[in-house]
Amino acid sequence: MTASESSESSDWPTTDATETTETDAADTADTAETPTTAGRAFDTNRWVGVGTVALLAVGVAVIFGRRQGLLLTAVVGIAYVAYARGGEAPVPDLRIERELSTTTPAVDDEVRVTVRVTNVGETTLPDLRLVDGVPPALSVSDGSPRHATALRPGKRATFGYVVTAVRGDHEWEPATAITRDASGSRERRSEVDCETSLRCLPALDATADLPLRGLTTQYTGRIATDVGGTGLEFHSTREYRHGDPLKRVDWRRLARSGDLATLEFREERAATVVLVVDARTEAYLAGDEEENAVERSVDAASQAFSSLLDSGDRVGIAAFGPEECWLAPGAGNDHRARARELLATHPALSSTPSDGKFFPSIRLRRLLRRLPTDAQILLFSPLTDDYPASIARQLDATGHPVTVVSPDPTADDTPGHRLARLERRNRASRLRQAGLRVVDWREGSLAPVLTRAAARWSA
Numbered sequence: 001m002t003a004s005e006s007s008e009s010s011d012w013p014t015t016d017a018t019e020t021t022e023t024d025a026a027d028t029a030d031t032a033e034t035p036t037t038a039g040r041a042f043d044t045n046r047w048v049g050v051g052t053v054a055l056l057a058v059g060v061a062v063i064f065g066r067r068q069g070l071l072l073t074a075v076v077g078i079a080y081v082a083y084a085r086g087g088e089a090p091v092p093d094l095r096i097e098r099e100l101s102t103t104t105p106a107v108d109d110e111v112r113v114t115v116r117v118t119n120v121g122e123t124t125l126p127d128l129r130l131v132d133g134v135p136p137a138l139s140v141s142d143g144s145p146r147h148a149t150a151l152r153p154g155k156r157a158t159f160g161y162v163v164t165a166v167r168g169d170h171e172w173e174p175a176t177a178i179t180r181d182a183s184g185s186r187e188r189r190s191e192v193d194c195e196t197s198l199r200c201l202p203a204l205d206a207t208a209d210l211p212l213r214g215l216t217t218q219y220t221g222r223i224a225t226d227v228g229g230t231g232l233e234f235h236s237t238r239e240y241r242h243g244d245p246l247k248r249v250d251w252r253r254l255a256r257s258g259d260l261a262t263l264e265f266r267e268e269r270a271a272t273v274v275l276v277v278d279a280r281t282e283a284y285l286a287g288d289e290e291e292n293a294v295e296r297s298v299d300a301a302s303q304a305f306s307s308l309l310d311s312g313d314r315v316g317i318a319a320f321g322p323e324e325c326w327l328a329p330g331a332g333n334d335h336r337a338r339a340r341e342l343l344a345t346h347p348a349l350s351s352t353p354s355d356g357k358f359f360p361s362i363r364l365r366r367l368l369r370r371l372p373t374d375a376q377i378l379l380f381s382p383l384t385d386d387y388p389a390s391i392a393r394q395l396d397a398t399g400h401p402v403t404v405v406s407p408d409p410t411a412d413d414t415p416g417h418r419l420a421r422l423e424r425r426n427r428a429s430r431l432r433q434a435g436l437r438v439v440d441w442r443e444g445s446l447a448p449v450l451t452r453a454a455a456r457w458s459a
């Protein structure tokens with residue numbers, strides 16, 4: 001069964017098992033059967049030692065004479081061993097229905113997950129333990145995805161929990177069902193599949209204009225250049241030419257000297273910006289109870305993309321990581337929609353590291369071939385090793401001005417963490433000495449941080 005968005009206003013189900021009659025379960029269940037993959041049964045070793053104690057009691061009784069108490073203990077022990085050996089873990093036949101309060105939440109929204117498990121087989125399950133397959137990128141904020149109960153044929157148990165949404169497409173894994181016999185001596189692990197998905201897209205809300213460096217395109221925009229033409233800020237004057245608009249004639253000079261001249265203003269043009277996210281495995285670092293640096297970098301890139309696009313600039317997206325990721329610079333609402341989808345669902349920007357192979361030199365060569373000649377770079381990286389600093393220098397040396405936005409994942413609670421923080425600061429300092437712009441970003445909106453940094457750069 002696929003997840004459905006709940007519109008009911010009923011109370012959130014408790015984690016206690018609730019059973020319904022066989023008729024009730026049949027009336028409310030889906031017609032499609034959920035496949036159950038039964039695993040191999042094995043011993044739990046719950047009764048280990050009981051047989052040894054029984055044999056020891058018999059031996060002591062034989063050596064020291066008949067003792068009714070010892071013999072009785074031996075008999076009871078042997079009976080327990082026979083009881084434990086005589087059972088077998090039942091093979092479950094289960095159907096799982098998983099319902100989400102919403103399948104398209106916003107980032108950081110809480111999503112209620114309701115799980116209903118029905119015993120559709122003919123065997124009683126005296127000891128059933130369930131572990132729901134929560135996607136690895138989602139964290140459980142309330143309740144528990146684990147549940148223990150006993151189910152007779154046709155009965156149903158319900159439990160629930162709450163997850164916090166993060167950007168991306170998330171698929172639930174099969175739930176794990178553990179069944180034991182009545183004595184608990186044999187155990188069987190099975191998987192029960194139930195297709196459930198959740199999609200969380202970033203909002204891409206603009207915060208403010210981002211200060212950029214001077215490299216521009218031929219398109220009209222917001223960045224002042226050293227080229228004279230149409231604009232708002234005075235640049236220079238030149239001799240009047242036939243066809244010049246009357247509003248740009250220098251009438252004061254004409255009145256003063258009789259010479260015709262044309263006013264030139266500083267042209268304002270758009271910039272081409274490529275947002276590059278460091279998505280290597282080494283970048284998935286986080287402090288205590290914080291998002292990892294890649295997640296924070298994607299958040300910063302989302303803010304930057306929307307702000308730049310709203311300012312009239314042409315914006316593209318790329319990533320350094322095992323997975324190929326490229327969105328050519330563009331503008332317009334269609335481009336915004338493509339970027340929103342990419343930032344949320346592209347495997348290169350996943351919330352968890354990729355296990356694919358990464359070839360840095362190949363990835364850099366492909367990026368350089370794709371970059372427009374007039375593009376500047378916003379590189380998002382925690383700078384926790386030397387590779388991103390080297391990449392920033394190489395990109396800057398090829399004529400693409402680089403600004404590094406660095407979310408700080410370091411801590412200072414141990415000597416090792418303090419050393420890592422110092423090394424990161426030294427990397428940022430060396431990049432600044434090489435003429436690159438580096439911004440330490442801890443939390444909050446990105447635009448004010450870049451604006452304050454730009455004021456320092458121009459001072």
